[in-house]
Amino acid sequence: MNRKFKTLISLFLFALFTGGILFAQDAASEAPAINIAQVGMDTMWVMIAAFLVFFMNLGFAMVETGLTRSKNSVNILAKNFIVFAIASISFYVIGFGLMFGNGSGFIGKEGLFFIGGADTSPLTGDAYQGAYSALSWTGVPLFAKFFFQLVFAATAATIVSGAVAERIKFHSFIVFSFVLVAIMYPITGHWIWGGGWLAAKGFWDFAGSTVVHSVGGWAALAGVILLGARTGKYKEDGSTNPIFGHNMGLATLGALVLWFGWFGFNPGSTMAVGDGSAIAHVALTTNTSAVFAIATATIASWLIQKKPDLSMILNGALAGLVAITAPCAFVSVPAAAAIGSIAGVLVVCAVYFFDKLKIDDPVGALSVHLVNGIFGTLAVGLWAKDGITGAATGNGLFNGGGFSLFLTQLTGVAAVGGFTFIASFIIWFIIKKTLGMRVSKREEIVGLDIGEHGMKAYPDFQGFLTK
């Protein structure tokens, strides 16, 4: 029996095995009377929002492909495609349980595997009995909760892909993504959204500036530091040698798709329709922050670079969206404009800052997701207005609430950052020592498409591999 055949057989057996587990999971639960119309409406909204967030995979794939060189396009597209599969499997197997299962302040312990815990969704509050009481505030079926959280978890893993692009080995990225979504993301997520110690402390992150974006950013930062810059990015004298993306059309398409997807990401995090006012409020703060960030990023790039750089304008939009992700339901629309304005300048400065440190981030993922994830989380402590959409956040510094909320937000940023950075560093380090992390210099120059996948993205076009 040759080796290929053996691999096929083992893959088939694995599929049978997991299939068996799936069928064994039919826990029946009898629900007392529920308002079907309301549950149906809420579920519909949560699912549509989740589908929008799923669409963000396309956005990430296009932004990252557009902002990198054509010789690496197959590799980046493959990474962005497979990362959703990896995230789905790992979040289903254990991630969801670790994040939302009842447990200690640090980790979920009940219903760990395969969403297997007892559950009486869509009952809410005290009527809910089951393993995932951290999500009992929303009256939708368990699988709707799971699917909505799953697309968020996948987003965190996608962020890493862009920062390590054009030089990382394909299988090393896959292994890291699996560990990130199976273990690291759910642990810090449990602290904040799973009823853990940060939630108990009064830390607020509405849709995930910290839970999703900073976590992805910290994991990426650890990876980039261990991986090193792309060959030729920094000259011997320390100055930066720009490596242009190959298709600004794709990058723009991706940024618009991400913006569109964000209307699921933020407004969807209400996870209920209610009277609709919260959804409308969040949609407006989200959009306001994005447009102000575009304006200020354009101005900043115009002043610094003498010409308005499209890649900076696109990064500006994403920066505004990341920054408003935590505060979108807790701040007024004018505050969202202020947050967006700062985010746009911040992202442009961050790109220069990381280049100064020789931290090579081909698509600006760190400047967008890490820097603005941190800023957005802290912004809750500055601009929060108690009960603006119903959440009892207390007032932020600028609304007369003093420093207490800001300090809690700062604690959360530091704790999540510290944990994720150190854990990621260790995992990346183990991967580096065992599987290897970086492709050979020759493969990097020829392109990862030929090296990792044996195919080209544009076989009918002729272009320079290097300039």
Next chain:
Amino acid sequence: MKLIIAVIQPEKLTDVKNSLTRAGIGKMTVTSAIGCGQQGGYTENYRGVITEINLLDKVRIEIAVNENFVKPAINAIIQGARTGNIGDGKIFVVPMEECIRVRTGETGHEAIG
């Protein structure tokens, strides 16, 4: 006056450009080309079918030089492009009859420099 035509591996272009600059040669025309020599080819995968790729990506450099720059140019190209493997490339040197600068109408040695 000579025209030097070099066909090299695409990934060595940066190295060759650098060594030419060090030798004081900064004027060149570079085109992306495909071709085959002793190197043979490589295999590419597409939907499970392995294809033999025969014509490989190359970079073609053309440099017009005066006599005293022929040797330095050749040495610089070799220095930048050589790995010792099959496929490093070839350099052709051909005599050049005339050279005219379009802007000024200068001809010959002045037009090259």
